[in-house]
Amino acid sequence: MNIEIMELEESRCRFLLKDASHSDANALRRALISDIPKMAIDQVEFHLGPIMADGKEYESITPLFDEIVAHRLGQVPIPTDMELMTFREDCVCEGEGCPNCIVMYSLNKIGPCTVYSGDLIPLGNDAFKVEDTLIPIVDLGDGQAILIYAIAEMGTGRRHVKWQATTGVGYKYQPIVEIDESLCDQGMQCVNGCPRKVFDEVDGKPFPARLEDCTLCNTCAEECDQQAITVRSDQRSFVFGLETDGSMTCAKALEVALASLEAGFEEFSEMVSELQA
Numbered sequence: 001m002n003i004e005i006m007e008l009e010e011s012r013c014r015f016l017l018k019d020a021s022h023s024d025a026n027a028l029r030r031a032l033i034s035d036i037p038k039m040a041i042d043q044v045e046f047h048l049g050p051i052m053a054d055g056k057e058y059e060s061i062t063p064l065f066d067e068i069v070a071h072r073l074g075q076v077p078i079p080t081d082m083e084l085m086t087f088r089e090d091c092v093c094e095g096e097g098c099p100n101c102i103v104m105y106s107l108n109k110i111g112p113c114t115v116y117s118g119d120l121i122p123l124g125n126d127a128f129k130v131e132d133t134l135i136p137i138v139d140l141g142d143g144q145a146i147l148i149y150a151i152a153e154m155g156t157g158r159r160h161v162k163w164q165a166t167t168g169v170g171y172k173y174q175p176i177v178e179i180d181e182s183l184c185d186q187g188m189q190c191v192n193g194c195p196r197k198v199f200d201e202v203d204g205k206p207f208p209a210r211l212e213d214c215t216l217c218n219t220c221a222e223e224c225d226q227q228a229i230t231v232r233s234d235q236r237s238f239v240f241g242l243e244t245d246g247s248m249t250c251a252k253a254l255e256v257a258l259a260s261l262e263a264g265f266e267e268f269s270e271m272v273s274e275l276q277a
C-alpha cells in the first residue's frame with residue numbers, strides 16, 4: 001500500500017492510494033471517518049434566572065430550546081492536539097475531568113445580537129480558542145441573554161458524529177485512458193465531448209491531462225468516430241478525497257487514521273496467533 005499526495009491544503013486533500021485492494025481502501029475510509037480522536041463539547045450548563053449587565057436586567061432565555069443550543073455547540077470544531085489531551089475515561093483523573101482530558105468554555109452574551117462560535121471563550125488555555133469563529137449559534141432578541149459553561153472532551157466518530165474530524169471522505173478507482181494513435185484522426189471529439197474536461201490538445205493530439213477528474217463516464221470513447229479510445233479503471237489504485245472540519249489538518253487526520261489502521265491490524269493478527277496456539 002502506497003500513498004501519493006496529489007493536493008494538500010490545511011483542511012482539504014486528495015491523494016492516490018496505490019497497490020491496494022478495495023478492502024484496504026474501504027478500511028482506510030472507515031478509519032478516517034470513525035477512528036480519529038478529536039475534541040467536541042459534550043456538556044453544557046445553562047445559567048437560569050435573570051442576568052444583570054450594564055445596570056439592566058436581562059432574561060436568560062433564547063428563541064431556541066436549550067437542547068438545540070447545546071446540540072449546535074457540540075458541533076463546533078474545537079482545536080485538537082492529541083499530544084496534549086487524552087480520553088477522559090483513560091485519564092489519570094479516572095473520568096472526573098482535569099486539564100489533561102477536558103477544556104472548559106464560557107459564553108456570555110446579551111441581546112439583541114447573534115451568538116457565534118467565536119464567542120466561546122476557553123478558560124485557561126488560549127490554544128483551544130475556536131478557529132472557525134463565524135458559525136451562528138442563536139439569535140438573541142432585545143432583553144434576552146445567555147450565560148453558559150461548556151465542557152469539551154475527546155471522542156471518536158464511533159461514539160457520535162460531532163467527534164468526526166473528517167467530512168466528505170470518498171474514493172474512486174484511478175481511471176486509465178488509452179488512445180490508440182494509429183486510429184486517432186485528431187478530430188478532437190474527445191477533447192470537446194468530455195464533460196469533465198479531462199483532455200487537452202497537445203501538439204495537435206488529444207492528451208488526458210487531468211486523469212484524476214475522470215469519472216469513467218466513457219463519453220470520450222463514445223464520441224470518438226474512430227474508436228481510438230478505451231477507458232478502464234485501475235483496480236489496485238484509488239483516488240481519495242477528504243476534508244477536515246477544522247479541528248486538525250488533513251495531514252494529521254491521515255497520519256492518525258493510518259496509525260489506527262496499523263494498530264487494528266496488529267491486534268487482529270495477535271488474536272489470530274492466539275487462536276492458532
Ligand SMILES: [Zn+2]
Nearest residue numbers: 091093098101
Ligand atoms: Zn483527566
